[in-house]
Amino acid sequence: MGKGRAPCCDKTQVIRGPWSSAEDLKLVTFIQKHGHENWRALPKQADWRIPVSKWEMNTQITERVTRVEQLKTLRKKRVEDQREGLLRCGKSCRLRWINYLRPDVKRGSFSKEEEDTVITLHQTLGNKWSKIASHLPGRTDNEIKNVWNTHLKKKLTLKDEDESPHGDESKESSSISSSSSSSCTIMSSGKRNLEMELDHQKNQGSSTKRPRITENVKDSSPREVSNQCRPTNKPKELSSSSISSNNSNITISSQVDISRPEDDHIGSLLNFRAQYDVHNSSEEVSKPEEITAEIPFESDYDFWNMLDSLSSFQSNEVQLENAEACQSSNFGDVYSTGEEDQNKKWLRYLENELGLDATKDENQESSLNNASETLVPESFQYEIPLKPAELQSGTIGNFHLWPSL
Template sequence: MGKGRAPCCDKSQVKKGPWSPAEDLRLVTFIQKHGHENWRALPKQAGLLRCGKSCRLRWINYLRPDVKRGNFTKEEEEAIIKLHQTLGNKWSKIASHFPGRTDNEIKNVWNTHLKKRLAFKVPHSSGGELKESSSISSSSSSTIMSGGKRNMAIELDDQWKHVSVTKRTRVLEDIQDLHMEMIKWVPLVNFSGAYVRNTLEEVSKPEIQDIAAVEIPSESDLDFWNMLDGLYSLQTNEEVQLHNVETNKNSSLGVEYNGEVENRKWLRYLENELGLEPARDGKQQNLPEDAAESFLVPENYQFEIPMKPEVNSGMEYYHLWPSL
């Protein structure tokens, strides 16, 4: 090795910490269109203020369409324990035995659950099977909605019941804020769905020009999405991903799209809880089947329209809608 190693990126120029939905969207969209042959160059090309390693990690551990979310089954946990006995802390090797699971996830499960379980293990009479301490249980957040095919209304109801009172209050306040924000936004959206950008500043654009211009929402848009993201946080990312995987086996293009559909249902549920809008039938929740594909990888790569109001419905309902 040489003396001293060049930093992978300019630390002062990169953003750190949790990824925003807008950043996720950029990353997923870019990778689906261009792949990820060079992680180091990717953030710049995708217009992301992230280091390449961060992008890679985010993709592998979270955004990759085949990533499997949710609780580990008993069988998986037992297999991890057995593999760890032979492989040690070779998380990537252990993960290779579990399609869809990531080394990071397995490492976390080991450190948070399995290691402790082994410390308390009581050898079972039928040879080798481990009996876990009753004090160790899976997190409730990821078990609330484990049944992906359950009726959405029931799921939402169940989930809402698990939300603490303080969080409910905060969410409901956020919903109100969201409606106030929507009021401000309505004039910016015309009926053809074109998002009016005149009052908004552009974010820095990718420097390379051989990639179709990525019309990502501007900073003001990001604020809006971040607010939405805050509301959506009640639905676990695991659940979103689970639904995405289940509903997109033939195509990875629907990751963001389906997550959005689920989020929207959740949002509507909360809106109804607040009494902010009349109950409506579920018809409006369905987007055309081809919308997912056109949304994520439109030919001209445009994301000019984050939201589209239903015609004649005022602010009642909003769709994430592609520019076709």
């Protein structure tokens, strides 16, 4: 051998372990906008897309400077950020996205129906978790694998012991893959047919690609998946968000755990995304549509010109209200009023964690003798929700939203 495969990344140069909210945000924001055509290249590209924050602005305001100088500094910092990127292995990004951040990932416990499906499919397919997952919308192979190893395996073992109290029989069914109530021989005879049937079902779609987890979903016929999750052992506040998946035309109700900030901030992001998906249900995940205004890196005369004509923009208050209303309207479809409050709480949490805390900045601002008020166009301090038409063109008026990559 000697010539082993090159490592996918320099492990000393990447962060490992649990993902932070900020990293999640970077990843989701990037994938929402640009998809994930190249996982390896993604981390390096993912950093600069975080919306310009009030905090970021204010930390640079140590004295009253001209707004141009300020923005020049900011732009310089952005370029530095771009170099830094998301310090994660591409593989890790992919995994995080597929198993956790994807909009159609269903959170929460498996329903009885889902468990039965897993058991049935496992009898047929064995440990082909991705294949099993392709028949359970919203469930990932990793999740199914975990559930199998932690719950279903034991469940079936106990069931076997109950149904076959005699030693000989229990020995026969000791193999989990053949341990369900139906016999192994029946399964082996019917296995190929069922497998072929399952493959056939998958191949009904137009895609000719091999059945990978994302494509499987894509290939599936449109269907509604209801929230059938049983209450979890540890009661969590769950909210269901009806998301038309970008991966498919499937309307999937994904569950987002409000009590967990990581879940919730993603939920809010994805709700943002879902807003436009309603109108663009055929969009691929690799071409997401929701877009936020950003500060361009390059010398963009349109941008600088626009700075001078900011008066045509809405006031920052109105802007913020609109942004919140935009989110609220998304949440409003699925959240109760109380849950909206929680979302706001979460947004505060997220802002705080990411250093975007507006409240904190308000104080800072006053302490800075209102310097930023005149210096920083607050229209840039929040993501600016755009109309689909603007998204299509990538411009607002003469302002080009996207710097060329």
